[in-house]
Structure formats: C-alpha cells, structure tokens
Amino acid sequence: MTEQMTRPLGLRERKKLKAMRHIQRVALDLFDRDGYAHVTIERIAAEAEVSPSSIYRYFGTKEMIVLWDEYDPIMLQAFDDRLAAQDPISALREVLTEVVTAAMFDQDEQFIRRRMTYMMEEPSVRASMGRQADETAVQLRQTIAKHTGRDPDGLELRVVTVALISAFMEAIAYWHDSGYRDSLREIVDGALDVIERGLRVG
Amino acid sequence: MTEQMTRPLGLRERKKLKAMRHIQRVALDLFDRDGYAHVTIERIAAEAEVSPSSIYRYFGTKEMIVLWDEYDPIMLQAFDDRLAAQDPISALREVLTEVVTAAMFDQDEQFIRRRMTYMMEEPSVRASMGRQADETAVQLRQTIAKHTGRDPDGLELRVVTVALISAFMEAIAYWHDSGYRDSLREIVDGALDVIERGLRVG
DNA sequence: TTCTGAACTGCGAGGCACTGTCAGTTGACC
DNA sequence: GGTCAACTGACAGTGCCTCGCAGTTCAGAA
Structure with missing residues (x-):
C-alpha cells in the first residue's frame, strides 16, 4: 500500500x-x-x-514555475483511493471532474486560467507539460495495474492510459480555445465519452 | 485542393x-x-x-537534428490522398503501417532506430517530439474535416485525433522499450485497434 | 551569357537558462 | 542547548540560441 x-x-x-x-x-x-x-x-x-x-x-x-501545482500529487492519491472500490474508468472520470473542479475553487479559478493560458500558448511550457503528462501516464498505468492485475507494460494498458490522458489535455485545450466559456467539467466528461465509446466511422 | x-x-x-x-x-x-x-x-x-x-x-x-525526417511531409500528403476514397480511420491505419514501414526500408532501419532511441530517452528531444505531435494533430484534424465535413474545431474530432496520434506514439515507445523485437507494423495495428474499439471495463 | 535581386552562408557579439561548488545559515531531532 | 543535516545565496562557468552584418551563391530574365 x-x-x-x-x-x-x-x-x-x-x-x-x-x-x-x-x-x-x-x-x-x-x-x-x-x-x-x-x-x-x-x-x-x-x-x-x-x-x-x-x-x-x-x-x-522556468516552465515549471507555470506548471507547478501543489494539488497535483493529491489527484493521483485520490485516484488510487477510489480504485479500491471502483473500476478505473469511472474512478478516473470522477477524479478528473469532481476533484479537479473542487480544487479549482479552493484556489481561485482566475489564477488557474492565467496559468493555463501560458501552458497553451507558450510553446516551451506546452512541451514541458507534455513531458509531465508522460510521467503521469507511467504512474497512472502502474496504479491501474496494481489494482486490476493487468500487465503494466502491456500494449493495451499503455495505449488506453495515454489515450485517456491526452483526451483530458485536449479537453483543457478546447476549454482554453473557446475562451473558458463552457464548464470544464462537462468538456472533460464529453472527451472521456469519446474515448470510452471508441471510434465510429463517419 | x-x-x-x-x-x-x-x-x-x-x-x-x-x-x-x-x-x-x-x-x-x-x-x-x-x-x-x-x-x-x-x-x-x-x-x-x-x-x-x-x-x-x-x-x-538541437533536438530537431534528431527529430527531422525528410519523409514526414510525405506522410501527411499520403494521408490526404487516401482520404478521397477511404474513411479516415483505415486511411490513417494504412499510412501509419504501410507507408511508415515502406519509408523505413528506403532509409535504413538501423538509422531510424538510433534516432528513435534519443527520442525516447533524451527528455528534451521527447518534449520537442510532443510539440511536433501537436502540430501534426492540428493538420490531421483539418484534413479530416475537409474530407468529411466535420467541424475541425469540435471537441469530438479533436479528441479522436489526439487519441490516434498518442496511440501511435505509444506504439513506438512500446516498440523501443521491448528492444525493437516485434514488427512495428503489428504493434501500431494493435494500438489503433485499442483506440478504435473503445474501452472495456476490466 | 550576363545582369540583378533574392536567398543563403559565415562571423562575431551577446542574452539568458541552467549547473556545480562552496561557505554561511537555519530548522529537525535528540 | 547541541549536533547534524538540509537549505540558502553568491559566484563562476557552459552552451543553446538570437541578431545584425558583410560576403557569396543561385534563380530568373534580358
């Protein structure tokens, strides 16, 4: 444990x-x-x-001055906790919607948006965020593997994990591009739906 | 056109x-x-x-010395060409398997593996690759939108695109981590399968 | 072939992110 | 209160990357 x-x-x-x-x-x-x-x-x-x-x-x-968030480790912990009683997808969904939005009002949301703007628009910051996402992906899939008995290094789990994370990040990018108009929670929910349901040929 | x-x-x-x-x-x-x-x-x-x-x-x-590939623009062009007669998923699948593997024997494969090693193991190179992937994602979804009439800035298409690209990149990472043992084509195929079929709750 | 403009090349100076080291200081634990 | 480990600031140095300038090379037309 x-x-x-x-x-x-x-x-x-x-x-x-x-x-x-x-x-x-x-x-x-x-x-x-x-x-x-x-x-x-x-x-x-x-x-x-x-x-x-x-x-x-x-x-x-320098980029980490923008990227650093003291609540980041809490997210992963919250995910780990929920995994004991939930399946990975809905656990992740809950963490990415409830916990994220909750943390956003602990801090003030305006401040998060200011940081977000640099993450999206400053190329070097965005690149560093990508690296950070990679590390998160590794921890995430190891956590999932621990609770489900799957192979943490298997292709399927690896692909599922990065797909979920990049969907989340794209949701944030979408939120930013649309001027922070809609609620982040709904956008993230929608993005996860797309991944979960799989692709339909148009 | x-x-x-x-x-x-x-x-x-x-x-x-x-x-x-x-x-x-x-x-x-x-x-x-x-x-x-x-x-x-x-x-x-x-x-x-x-x-x-x-x-x-x-x-x-400096990172682009490793990342630069003269055949990169050709890939996107090949994808655009196929999209006229194919659905996006199978078009992308063909390009990412056939064309990639074909290009790998035009150049010698050993050379590509050497570059790949730095892309995977040198953090700054990996971060730059992420940025490059973002740009590719934008072009990709605009190309798909052009051929299918979908909204290029809609959440769904955005999420699908980044999911496909990150699946491809994860396939490469998997290929690298397993010592370039299996054929890249099969791994990429498998990774795209995972995305296409959607997630199953364990 | 020759002319003209535009693109490319090398050179030099400089900014700034980032690293390593070393003394001096401050909090943790007994 | 004393000891040790951890932290802090100062300083020097490395190397990526930028910018402006002068000289050169290619492209397209005369």
Missing part, C-alpha cells in the same frame, strides 16, 4: 510551500505584464526577494 | 537537403560516441564542416 498520509508538514516544508506560491504568483504577474519570454529568472528572483538559485532548486526549470 | 506536387527540386534545395542529411548523420555519430548532452552544436558544426549558424538555420534547435 502506498501509505501517503497527509503528514503534519514541518516548518521547513511550510516555508518552502509558501515561498513557491509566492514566487509563482510574482512570476505570473511579471509574465502578464511583459510576456513570458521577456521576463528573466533573475527578475523574478529580485521581485520575489529570493536568489535565482532557490528558484531553480524549487522549480527546476 | 492542396496541390503539393513533388516539384523537380532546384539546386538550392538539393544542396540544403544534402547538407541536412550529412549534418544529421554526423551528429548522430557524435551522440552515440559521447552522449547527446556532451556534444555541442559547435562540435557538430566543426565535424560536418559547416557553421553553427547554418545548423540553426536548418534545424532551428
């Missing part, structure tokens, strides 16, 4: 989280003002009153 | 193509010897006897 309990969280980790939130917020403000490419790490560091070294230690790359 | 005939190809373009092939081959040799990260553009340029500027003009980025 992956006993990943939400431990009390020491002072050290609390400070780090606070710093990361602060840096991300400062960075996004600068990006909005001057454009992603024209804002240097050095400027973000100065504005946030930390050293550039720290930013790299926290986020690793 | 996208009358993209294979025009006679002037001297200028012929030289450029020859240079790009040469640079790619030289670069891969160096990568194999010293590792992707330890080979600088400057070294590639020196070894290939061109200027670093030219490499950037040809490929744009």
Whole structure:
C-alpha cells in the first residue's frame, strides 16, 4: 500500500510551500505584464526577494514555475483511493471532474486560467507539460495495474492510459480555445465519452 | 485542393537537403560516441564542416537534428490522398503501417532506430517530439474535416485525433522499450485497434 | 551569357537558462 | 542547548540560441 498520509508538514516544508506560491504568483504577474519570454529568472528572483538559485532548486526549470501545482500529487492519491472500490474508468472520470473542479475553487479559478493560458500558448511550457503528462501516464498505468492485475507494460494498458490522458489535455485545450466559456467539467466528461465509446466511422 | 506536387527540386534545395542529411548523420555519430548532452552544436558544426549558424538555420534547435525526417511531409500528403476514397480511420491505419514501414526500408532501419532511441530517452528531444505531435494533430484534424465535413474545431474530432496520434506514439515507445523485437507494423495495428474499439471495463 | 535581386552562408557579439561548488545559515531531532 | 543535516545565496562557468552584418551563391530574365 502506498501509505501517503497527509503528514503534519514541518516548518521547513511550510516555508518552502509558501515561498513557491509566492514566487509563482510574482512570476505570473511579471509574465502578464511583459510576456513570458521577456521576463528573466533573475527578475523574478529580485521581485520575489529570493536568489535565482532557490528558484531553480524549487522549480527546476522556468516552465515549471507555470506548471507547478501543489494539488497535483493529491489527484493521483485520490485516484488510487477510489480504485479500491471502483473500476478505473469511472474512478478516473470522477477524479478528473469532481476533484479537479473542487480544487479549482479552493484556489481561485482566475489564477488557474492565467496559468493555463501560458501552458497553451507558450510553446516551451506546452512541451514541458507534455513531458509531465508522460510521467503521469507511467504512474497512472502502474496504479491501474496494481489494482486490476493487468500487465503494466502491456500494449493495451499503455495505449488506453495515454489515450485517456491526452483526451483530458485536449479537453483543457478546447476549454482554453473557446475562451473558458463552457464548464470544464462537462468538456472533460464529453472527451472521456469519446474515448470510452471508441471510434465510429463517419 | 492542396496541390503539393513533388516539384523537380532546384539546386538550392538539393544542396540544403544534402547538407541536412550529412549534418544529421554526423551528429548522430557524435551522440552515440559521447552522449547527446556532451556534444555541442559547435562540435557538430566543426565535424560536418559547416557553421553553427547554418545548423540553426536548418534545424532551428538541437533536438530537431534528431527529430527531422525528410519523409514526414510525405506522410501527411499520403494521408490526404487516401482520404478521397477511404474513411479516415483505415486511411490513417494504412499510412501509419504501410507507408511508415515502406519509408523505413528506403532509409535504413538501423538509422531510424538510433534516432528513435534519443527520442525516447533524451527528455528534451521527447518534449520537442510532443510539440511536433501537436502540430501534426492540428493538420490531421483539418484534413479530416475537409474530407468529411466535420467541424475541425469540435471537441469530438479533436479528441479522436489526439487519441490516434498518442496511440501511435505509444506504439513506438512500446516498440523501443521491448528492444525493437516485434514488427512495428503489428504493434501500431494493435494500438489503433485499442483506440478504435473503445474501452472495456476490466 | 550576363545582369540583378533574392536567398543563403559565415562571423562575431551577446542574452539568458541552467549547473556545480562552496561557505554561511537555519530548522529537525535528540 | 547541541549536533547534524538540509537549505540558502553568491559566484563562476557552459552552451543553446538570437541578431545584425558583410560576403557569396543561385534563380530568373534580358
């Protein structure tokens, strides 16, 4: 069992989280003002009153300043929990709709949309998101394999997993392209329907 | 109609193509010897006897030296051609199996495998491939929309397209991870089957 | 064949993301 | 309160990539 309990969280980790939130917020403000490419790490560091070294230690790359989301690991955990009593598809569907939309109102939705815009429109950020999706896919299929006894490295499970993830990401892209008009939850639901039902020849 | 005939190809373009092939081959040799990260553009340029500027003009980025494939545009064209008389799924299936495997013996397969290894194992190359896949997805769904009258920006077509492409890429990854043991054609066929039939709850 | 414009090439300078190291500091655990 | 590990900032360096400029090469017409 992956006993990943939400431990009390020491002072050290609390400070780090606070710093990361602060840096991300400062960075996004600068990006909005001057454009992603024209804002240097050095400027973000100065504005946030930390050293550039720290930013790299926290986020690793410039793109991860946009991509980082403190609730990401919670998603995977929520999925793992539900898998004990549910089939993978509906478990994933619930996590991707209920939990995602729930988290979006814990944080404010406006902030998520601002991040989303850079994920969609800044090529380097989008590429990094793709890499992140790959890693998520690996964890996801291992989790599914653990609960269902399937071969985690079999072609079928691998293909199913990436199809679901890329459907989710395309739902987000669709949401963005249509000006965040409709509810994300419905779009994600619709995208998963398409994958689940399979292809119909027009 | 996208009358993209294979025009006679002037001297200028012929030289450029020859240079790009040469640079790619030289670069891969160096990568194999010293590792992707330890080979600088400057070294590639020196070894290939061109200027670093030219490499950037040809490929744009270091990753594209690995990713570039002169037959890529031909694939899309082949797909467009078949779409006039076939449904999208089987047209894509044919292109992704027949044409891909055919092109692999025009060039030598060993060379493609070497490139593939960097695409799979070098994170930055893999990320760039993801970006390239996104662009392909856009063109693909516009082509399908043109032939079937569907909405090119509708959620359903968007999701179907990215699902097919990511299934194809996962097939390649599977092929790589299993040591290039089975035939790529069969793996791709199997991956497309999974998408086409839809998901079964275990 | 020769002329003219456009495309291509190499060169040099520079910006900036990112890495590694090293002292100095701060929180964790006894 | 003391010890150790983890974190932080400062600094130097590497290499990808961009831009502008001058010289060269090809394409299309005269």
